[in-house]
Amino acid sequence: MIHILMAVYNGEKYLKEQLESIGRQTVTDWKLHIRDDGSSDKTADIINEFALRYPDKVCLIDDPKRDNYGAKGNFAKLVECVREDGDYAFCDQDDIWDADKLEISVKELRRTERCDDGTIRPSLVCSDARLVDENGNVTGGSFAEKSRLYISGQHMFERLLLYNFAQGAAMMWNMKLHKLIKYIPKEAVMHDWWVALVAAGHGKISFIERQLLSYRQHEDNELGEFDRSAWKKSFAGKLKISGIKEIIKNNKDLKNERILQAMKYNGMYKDRLAERYIEIMKKGRIARTITGIREGYIFLSKAYSVKYYIL
Numbered sequence: 001m002i003h004i005l006m007a008v009y010n011g012e013k014y015l016k017e018q019l020e021s022i023g024r025q026t027v028t029d030w031k032l033h034i035r036d037d038g039s040s041d042k043t044a045d046i047i048n049e050f051a052l053r054y055p056d057k058v059c060l061i062d063d064p065k066r067d068n069y070g071a072k073g074n075f076a077k078l079v080e081c082v083r084e085d086g087d088y089a090f091c092d093q094d095d096i097w098d099a100d101k102l103e104i105s106v107k108e109l110r111r112t113e114r115c116d117d118g119t120i121r122p123s124l125v126c127s128d129a130r131l132v133d134e135n136g137n138v139t140g141g142s143f144a145e146k147s148r149l150y151i152s153g154q155h156m157f158e159r160l161l162l163y164n165f166a167q168g169a170a171m172m173w174n175m176k177l178h179k180l181i182k183y184i185p186k187e188a189v190m191h192d193w194w195v196a197l198v199a200a201g202h203g204k205i206s207f208i209e210r211q212l213l214s215y216r217q218h219e220d221n222e223l224g225e226f227d228r229s230a231w232k233k234s235f236a237g238k239l240k241i242s243g244i245k246e247i248i249k250n251n252k253d254l255k256n257e258r259i260l261q262a263m264k265y266n267g268m269y270k271d272r273l274a275e276r277y278i279e280i281m282k283k284g285r286i287a288r289t290i291t292g293i294r295e296g297y298i299f300l301s302k303a304y305s306v307k308y309y310i311l
Contacts, residue, residue, distance in 0.1 A: 001029055001030070001031055001084070001085070001086035001087070002027065002029060002030040002031070002086060002087045002088070002089060002102055002106060002172070003030075003031050003033060003082055003084060003086050003087065003088050003089070004022065004030055004031065004032045004033065004088075004089050004091045005033050005075060005078040005079065005082060005088060005089065005090050005091060006032060006033065006034045006035075006078075006090075006091040006092075006093065007034075007035055007037065007071060007074035007075045007078060007091075007092075007093070008034060008035070008036050008037065008039065008043055008047070008074075008093045009036065009037040009038065009039055009043070009071075009074065009093070010039045010040060010041045010043060011039070011041075011043050011046075011093035011094060012039075012041040012042040012043050012046060013094075014093065014094035014134075014216060014218075015043060015046050015047070015093050015094070016046050016050075017096055017136070018091070018092070018093055018094060018095055018096060018097070019046070019047075019050045021095075021096045021097040021098075021099070022091070022097060023050070023053070023054065024097075024099045025097070025099060025100075025101065025102045025103070026099055026100050026102070026103045027102040027103045027106065030057065030102060031057055031058075031059060031084075031086075032054070032057055032058045032059065032091075033059045033061060033078055033081075033082045034047055034058065034059070034060055034061065035060075035061035035063060035074055035077055035078050035081075036060075036067075037067055037068055037069055037070070037073075037074045038067025038068050043093075047060070061077065061078060061081050061082075063077060063081075071190075071191075072184070072188065072190050072191050075090060075168070075184065075191040075192075076183065076184035076188075076191055079178075079181060079183060079184050079191070079195075080183045080184070083178075085175055086175060087106060087109060087172055087173065087174055087175065088172065088173050088174075088175075088178050089102070089105070089171060089172040089173075090168040090169060090171050090191070090192060090195075091169065092168070092169045094216045094218070095129075095169050095213050095214060095215055095216055096132070096136060096213060096214040096216070097212070097213045097214075098211075098212050098213060098214075100212070101127070101212040101213055102172075104127070104208060104210065104212060105125055105127065105172040105208065105212065106172065108125045108206055108208055109123055109124075109125045109172055109173070109174055109206075111206075112125055112204055112206040113174050113176065113203075113204075120174070120176050121176065121202075121203040121204060122173075122174065122176040122177035122180050122198070122199060122202045122203030122204075123173065123174050123176070123177060123199065123203050123204050123205075123206070124166070124171060124172070124173040124174075124177060124195065124196065124199035124203070124204075124205045124206070125171070125172050125173070125205070125206045125207070125208060126166045126167060126170050126171050126172075126196075126205065126206075126207055126208070127170045127207070127208035127209075127210060127211065127212040127213070128142045128143055128144045128170070128207075128208065128209055128210060128211045128212070129142065129143040129144075129167060129169065129170050129211050129212065129213045129214065129215040130142060130143070130211040130213075130214050130215065131143060131146055131214075131215055131217055132214040132215065132216050132217070133216070133217060133218070134216060134217070134218035136214060136216065138214075139217070142211055143167060143170075143211075143215050154296070155296035155297070156200045156205060157197070157200040157201050157273055158273060158277065158295070158296045158297040159296075159297070160193070160196055160197045160200050161197070161258065161261075161262050161273075161274065161277045161297065162258065162297065164189070164190065164192060164193035164196055165196075166192060166193075166195075166196035166199075166205065167192065167215075168190070168191060168192030168195075169213060169215060170212065170213060171192060171195065171196075173195060173199060176203070177195075177198065177199055177202070177203060180198055180202055181194070181195060181198050185264050185268075187260045187261050187263070187264035188261055188264070189257050189258065189261050193261075194261070194265075197261075197265060198265075198269075201265070201269060201271055201273075201274075202269070255281065258281070259278060259281050262274045262277050262278050262281075263278060266278065276295070276297075277297055280292050280295070280297060
């Protein structure tokens, strides 16, 4: 069974199209778990209509105590509540899945999770995605290319302590990893980042180069791909006293978020690499840059520069 964890909030504009794409999956052994974060539009009506068509496949997570957790909190609540045996996948409310997304992902997961001795390890797979506009029209390029994600097996865990390169909407992970995750702590920068971190620290991450979903970009996106060219333009416009002060503050906040996440991870799993990362980040700028590059936490690549990730 594949458990799809779908967090929704005021998603009436695109939700129906995403639900229809789930209904068209070539793999039928799935269950959709939905948590509404207190929508005030017609989101609930759209979900109920879909649930009537798939009464045995749709489960609404009832949480009357609190709404408005935000994206991270909403997905975290789903991870905490859904603990059934099977594989797991995050699902955004405004994307469009290819019909064989689950089929291809689960096949890769079965291949990835098996060790040479026949045992099963905690595993996560993540595909690429095509970028589309609010009307579903392809805008060109892939999510990985546009974000210039640098993905390789070398120092994967160390690099995940600095930035996340696994897109939540494209993820699937096995039960072995789900049991390890247990819950998404408040110290996690984002829900998908935490899942990827645990996967890299305890098992294996595999990437599917094929684009298995349409990732919709629109004005209401809470999160989106990182566009380096746009960032450079905005950065150039901020090269004044007020802009520089803002950049320094944002960098400090990001550094603190990453340190808190690493500290929580180390507290839960007692990880030597996470502990070492914390030590490095407490050094002065020059010392942590040199040490980070030497030990694989920071790297030089065409995707991301050292100056961007050394805060």
